[in-house]
Amino acid sequence: MRLLALLALLVLAACSRPVPEGVTELTYASPYPPSHPFSRADQTWIDFVHERSGGHMKIKPIWSGALLSADMSMTEIRHGVADIGLITPIYTRGGTHLLRTQTGFYSGADSIESQLALYRCMANVEPQFDKELEGLKLLALQGGVLPGILTSTARVESLEDLQGLRIRAPTELLPVLRNLGADPVDLPMGEVYSALAKGVIDGVVAPPETLQSLHFGEVTDYFYDIRIPRGAYPSRAMDMEAWQTLSDGERAILEESIAVWEAALAEENRAAAAAGEKIAASTITILPASAQDQQQFDDLYLREGQANARALSRVGIDGMTAYRAARQSLVERDTVQCGDTK
Secondary structure: OHHHHHHHHHHHHHHOOOOOOOOEEEEEEOOOOOOOHHHHHHHHHHHHHHHHOOOOEEEEEEOOOOOOOOOOHHHHHHOOOOOEEEOOHHHOOOOOHHHHHHHHOOOOOOOHHHHHHHHHHHHHHOOHHHHHOOOEEEEEEEOOOOOEEEEOOOOOOOHHHHOOOEEEOOHHHHHHHHHOOOEEEOOOHHHHHHHHHOOOOOEEEEOOOHHHHOOHHHOOOEEEEOOOOOOOEEEEEEEHHHHHHOOHHHHHHHHHHHHHHHHHHHHHHHHHHHHHHHHHHHHOEEEEOOHHHHHHHHHHHHHHHHHHHHHHHHHOOOHHHHHHHHHHHEEEOOEEOOOOOO
């Protein structure tokens, strides 16, 4: 990690300018280019912090993966590679067992707002969430529009058509797809385009916005419109040591900015999804899922989510408290109410 920190300092030194007296400058790192919807939401947050502080706080963005990696982002932030960064718990190597597993507990949370609320319900009753985020100050959660399955040449009109297909999917869906006869794989989204283009994979679990934001419309022909639950997860965080160096007023501004950042991410996500749906309507074939297939998928998703929660006991983690909190908090579809789940 010393090498990573040294490289980060060299990158920053090469493009740094003197910081005016009385200004606190913080670096923000993202693997995405400035044009990506996530980055546009990041820029909204950057502008808010600058304006809310009266110019006394400056966020210096470093885009396109110049500092952070997908699988080590949390560790890199903890070691000061950047002050603040986009983190990806689902790709992190070790130490995020519950953060990875809990993304499979969201059946029925169809809106981004309900996904964030459901995450907070679980985190409120299970301290393992904070333990896995130790050394980080959480600055934003992220949810998303429900995905379906994009495929390149394979026409998927039913769950049976998934048999034998190599599908990129998030961790929580790997056993679900495996039970349906598919050959699921987990790899960073940044690698999916080339894998689809080369025929390494047949498809990807993804929302319509990726047709434009990640250019999947160029390498896919079909969208199987089965509603796949989407989990919320910690997505933006700050090095706790850097957080402690801030003044009370600066920390208050960043606390206030959490809601701003999450709202911007939700807005950009929905706008990108709408743009993707327009592309889908004109460039790819949309194949609806039957009610029977949707119910079968939902049942399997819940069964696997519960099994994965129980399996965490093997590593000394009580996953069932979080799972029960998720199921009991979702009092109606898309309506979340936190309660006592102990």
